[in-house]
Amino acid sequence: MTNERDIKLWIVGSIGIDDIKTRAEKRTELLGGSLPFSTAAASFFTRVGAVGVVGSDFPESFDQRWRKFGADLSGVQQVQGATFRWSGAYDENMIERETLKTELGVFANFKPKLPQSYQQAPFVLLGNIQPELQLHVLRQAKGARFVALDTMNLWIDIARPALLKVIKKVNLLTVNDSEARMLSGQWNMRACAAELLKMGPSHVIIKRGEHGALLFSRKGLFIAPAYPVEQVVDPTGAGDSYAGAFMGYLAQRGRASEQALREALLYAAVVASFGVEGFSLDCFERLTFAQIERRMKQMLKMISVGS
């Protein structure tokens, strides 16, 4: 028997404290890392479990802010040492960013352990962490039916064999366009996707930032739009929110049919578009599901051909 409060989705990822500089503002000591963004975004659709690590310096206030989204944090370990810290600066157009500082802290020795209550969850998002750790935690996920994997150029570069091993075991791979090219050795997006599909996943999402994403499967191709945001305040975490909302919606639907995947990508674009309108989780804290639905309707009009 399952009940409504069972965890249907869990996500593993990084938890950090960020310092961020944009053209307009400089903000320090922000709750960051992929996991707060992805779980906050997913929590608009489902109860989500978080798997990560923080240090002894992790502020109690961050914990409280995060919990307010209704995410289950029993998979977050707190250990002796410093929380992962990242600092970055965006160019004036909010597209390119420079990493000013990365201090792994307790993240360097992170060994994810899946709480008992997550082990039967059907949906899993392996956020961007070392591929060996993704494999390690996936082995504990006995009930996983639909596993999505995010990664980054660093792992393609320095941990390709381990990455290929985990890619083989997942249902969906999500990468951005430059990562797709790096991983596949191809340039054209359709050629990239054909190579990536040969690596094992039944689905590949190629993210193209403000241009949306492409969803490839053996069945076909979906051109997913991005919601055209009027003002980007801070794009940090946009990809994580996108992936989190996407998986949150699938978990809520309880299926990963072609139609559910396409709808999930639209919701993902909408949720991510709210996320970049403020720093850290600021906008998600104010966001209601009614606002998501309203923007979703607007976006459906923006991609519909009929009147």
Add this chain to the structure above:
Amino acid sequence: MTNERDIKLWIVGSIGIDDIKTRAEKRTELLGGSLPFSTAAASFFTRVGAVGVVGSDFPESFDQRWRKFGADLSGVQQVQGATFRWSGAYDENMIERETLKTELGVFANFKPKLPQSYQQAPFVLLGNIQPELQLHVLRQAKGARFVALDTMNLWIDIARPALLKVIKKVNLLTVNDSEARMLSGQWNMRACAAELLKMGPSHVIIKRGEHGALLFSRKGLFIAPAYPVEQVVDPTGAGDSYAGAFMGYLAQRGRASEQALREALLYAAVVASFGVEGFSLDCFERLTFAQIERRMKQMLKMISVGS
């Protein structure tokens, strides 16, 4: 009384002889310039008139190839001198290109004259030429009801006052994203479009290359996809084919309603996608309307959310 063979659309633009280098191939003495591409693309939908100039060296064979599309070339003057020549080289990814040579030839003294038979045509595409010439030819277009304007960074830079004058008189402005930013002084695409709409046109299309386009009007926003091409052989003229097919479809429909505009953008993406699969007009020569319809159906599936 009008009849089926009346010109409903005419286009003014450049006619050139191109030398093009891609990673795979080097081709010389190609029929090029914006006008052959835009009129060939338009001719799949309507009978289109061409306004341009060629020199005494313009090969008879080019003339014959062009005529085969059924375009009316009575607006093309042949004068003493050399035809416009352009030569360019693409980077290995077919995105960036370097202009190796531009020789204006007879194009330097071009003074477009509208044939009598074009003057009542309701649809007009002012292709990318000097804004003063666009104005000059537009004054002769007594029957024009829906005028679209294409331009480029050069004119924004050196002929802004004249360009603003012609923009004020047209219904639709089409620019790419960097031109939109240059012309509006804004970065965000919605902010760019808001500024451009203030300049006069009721519609603005911002082209984003392989990422499609955005259509803005006071009524709303349409996110137009690009067709994901499997192999780009030569992207030269893609923007011109896109604009030509777009206007050709509107002329065939005889209206520029929101729905017609959206459909026109999809057809434009499809026709342009065929155009880049070969050099010059090669692919258009082999292209049938049935192939266009088939790819159009594929693309509609790629953007539809429902099953």
